[in-house]
Amino acid sequence: MTTFVDRVELHVAAGNGGHGCASVHREKFKPLGGPDGGNGGRGGDVTLVVDQSVTTLLDYHHSPHRKATNGQPGAGDNRSGKDGQDLILPVPDGTVVMDKDGNVLADMVGHGTTYVAGEGGRGGLGNAALASARRKAPGFALLGEPGKGGDIVLELKTVADVALVGYPSAGKSSLISVLSAAKPKIADYPFTTLVPNLGVVTAGSTVYTIADVPGLIPGASQGRGLGLEFLRHVERCSVLVHVLDTATLESDRDPLTDLDVIEEELAQYGGLGDRPRVVVLNKIDIPDGKELAQMIRPDLEARGYRVFEVSAVAHLGLKELSFALAEVVSKARAAKPKEESTRVVIRPKAVDDAGFTITEEDGVYRVRGEKPERWVRQTDFSNDEAVGYLADRLSRLGVEDKLMKAGARAGDAVAIGPEENAVVFDWEPTMMAGAEMLGRRGEDHRLEAPRPAATRRKDREAQRDDSQREYDEFDPF
Secondary structure, X not given: OOOOOOEEXXXXXXXXXXXXXXXXXXXXXXXXXXXXXXXXXXXOOEEEEEOOOXXXXXXXXXXXXXXXXXXXOOEOOOEOOOOOOOEEEEEOOOEEEEOOOOOEEEEEOOOOOEEEEEOOOOOOOOHHHXXXXXXXXXXXXXXXXXXXXXXXXXXXXXXXXXXXXXXXXXXXXXXXXXXXXXXXXXXXXXXXXXXXXXXXXXXXXXEEEEEEOOOOOOOHHHOOOOHHHHHHHHOOOOEEEEEEEOOOOOOOOOHHHHHHHHHHHHHHHOXXXXXXXXXXXXXXOOHHHHHHHHHHHHHHHHOOOEEEEOEOOOOEOHHHHHHHHHHHHHHHHHHOOOOOOOOOOOOOOOOOOOOEEEEEEOOEEEEEEHHHHHHHHOOOOOOHHHHHHHHHHHHHHOHHHHHHHOOOOOXXXXXXXXXXXXXXXXXXXXXXXXXXXXXXXXXXXXXXXXXXXXXXXXXXXXXXXXXXXXHHHOOOO
């Protein structure tokens, strides 16, 4: 059974906003009580939060679909709907959030770091909030916006000070088990370690974490073995420790060749050239291993490596190694730039920005912008007064003037929104309403007039029908 997962595809959906309410106050002896429809509640957000107590993405592997609650609709008597509850998803420290194309959305390092993966939709306004001096009793309310969401990929990169790298069965799991309190699986066959193991080591006044990375083989940087699955766990480690097997039973291998192969794979993976290296010659409790370690040590030191001869089984040389690693880790920590606390950056939009663009595509004028697209989503198109209110808002924003400058004529098709989910209508330039044009609640006299584009389509269809009828009636014989 899987107990460690470091990559999952998560499907998140924020809560939808609640609809506003269209209501009129009714009370005995008060026939004109006025509008009292409340606003809809906001939909809940989906937020990722770094939690130090979480070490794996296993929960999201079993339950990849996560959705926040919706906001409640408004009600009469000026009662606003309840906001949806935010969904908090704890993730391990070192989680990278990406989209399906591999673009990094957030790199979550540090306890308490948050990322909003899905923003809840805002609630619609009730008719009480829409009332004005001109429109005293609106017969409509705004709809709640749908919550944002989609598919994201969570990838865990282990955060540790020291990473143990080397061939399978080099003794990395045994080494971490005697240096720390970690209890990894240990056996005498390759690829015993299938998941990274973390341990905490105390050396004097220095406390550091050490990670046992599954064994690497030639071609690991191209995906052979478990390479690509776990090479990313080395990225965040400050110090790399090469664990070399001095008592290998394979005749075609030797410690120096193993070191060159692993270094080549790390170079192919990239981004690890600046990490300090330490070489550990393991299994010196075996006579042949002790002899080989003494033989190759001068060559390794000539390359500039700090070399330690140890035996994880016999507990030889471990104290010197742990204190040496503490020294290297302390230097690496001191060389790092001081981490600043997360700051909230506010980027207000320019006040003179109209917030929309108009382009012509195959005879259709497409309007794109945050405000017009949001207003379309909030409009109840089954209510004529709501459609008229939308027309007023678009005109005040300047959409009508910009359409005229772009060459649009009455009856031309205008689309608001993205191509796959746009609202298309026939443009009528004289859509601004005056107080005298407002009728009963839920109605708008402007929408009762015949639409030019519809009239032209009917005329063309009638002409085609007449031509077809004349052709059918014509008989040369």
